[in-house]
Amino acid sequence: MLQLNVLKPSVNNMAVRVFLRAAGLKFDEVDVYGKTRTPEFLKKNPAHMTPMIESGELPRGGLWESCAIMQYLCNKHGLEKFYPADPARRAMIDSAMFYLVGTLYPLVARATYPALGFPQYPGEVGASDASDAKKDEARKAAADAIAEPLEVFRGFFIGGGTFIGGTAPSIADIRLAATLEFLAAVDHKLPPWAQGYMTAMEKALGTAYAEPAADVRGYIQYVKSKAK
Numbered sequence: 547m548l549q550l551n552v553l554k555p556s557v558n559n560m561a562v563r564v565f566l567r568a569a570g571l572k573f574d575e576v577d578v579y580g581k582t583r584t585p586e587f588l589k590k591n592p593a594h595m596t597p598m599i600e601s602g603e604l605p606r607g608g609l610w611e612s613c614a615i616m617q618y619l620c621n622k623h624g625l626e627k628f629y630p631a632d633p634a635r636r637a638m639i640d641s642a643m644f645y646l647v648g649t650l651y652p653l654v655a656r657a658t659y660p661a662l663g664f665p666q667y668p669g670e671v672g673a674s675d676a677s678d679a680k681k682d683e684a685r686k687a688a689a690d691a692i693a694e695p696l697e698v699f700r701g702f703f704i705g706g707g708t709f710i711g712g713t714a715p716s717i718a719d720i721r722l723a724a725t726l727e728f729l730a731a732v733d734h735k736l737p738p739w740a741q742g743y744m745t746a747m748e749k750a751l752g753t754a755y756a757e758p759a760a761d762v763r764g765y766i767q768y769v770k771s772k773a774k
């Protein structure tokens with residue numbers, strides 16, 4: 547049985563949790579809150595990151611990085627519905643996911659991690675001993691910069707369709723929708739098309755989306771209630 551190690555408030559984790567449910571794959575979900583830096587976990591995953599799957603058939607027994615996990619499981623089970631086999635269409639899904647992880651996600655993290663109480667990445671203003679005013683300025687700059695990649699997703703990757711995957715959600719859509727969930731932590735207003743996109747994603751995937759989303763949303767509610 548495939549084992550999925552998760553941290554439930556995380557949207558990186560939410561992506562794989564949604565995917566596994568939507569794909570109807572069998573898996574055991576293990577909450578590893580507080581355990582990712584233990585010697586036992588680090589032995590399996592020196593990067594201490596979740597989501598991480600464990601399976602005897604993997605060369606090192608474990609695999610992390612949400613997109614790599616979804617790609618691997620689509621390849622393994624022939625899930626072309628989520629990850630098309632045609633090389634050109636597949637390349638678009640890959641491009642959207644790389645663009646998300648490399649460009650959009652760091653902006654979302656800088657804009658939301660302070661409010662979420664998550665550690666900021668070393669070397670960034672938020673993790674430095676800069677003044678609160680400078681940290682606020684950096685957070686705002688990151689939030690403002692989200693508009694550009696978001697527009698790229700709308701105009702280029704989604705184009706005239708409903709999803710990056712066309713008429714049905716792909717793994718890139720699952721990764722994008724999960725990422726945008728975090729913006730509620732800072733009441734970042736999504737453009738109307740993105741609000742419609744999120745609604746369409748939840749409608750298309752039903753409880754496969756709603757159940758993991760509830761954990762992220764619940765955590766956001768919790769941190770917001772504590773900040774009052």
Ligand SMILES: N[C@@H](CCC(=O)N[C@@H](CS)C(=O)NCC(=O)O)C(=O)O
Pocket residue numbers: 553556557558559582583593594595596597610611612613647
């Ligand atoms: N790019 C990675 C990011 C994974 C990541 O940052 N995971 C965080 C949770 S959001 C984590 O597991 N942190 C625990 C730790 O570093 O100990 C992905 O998409 O899977």
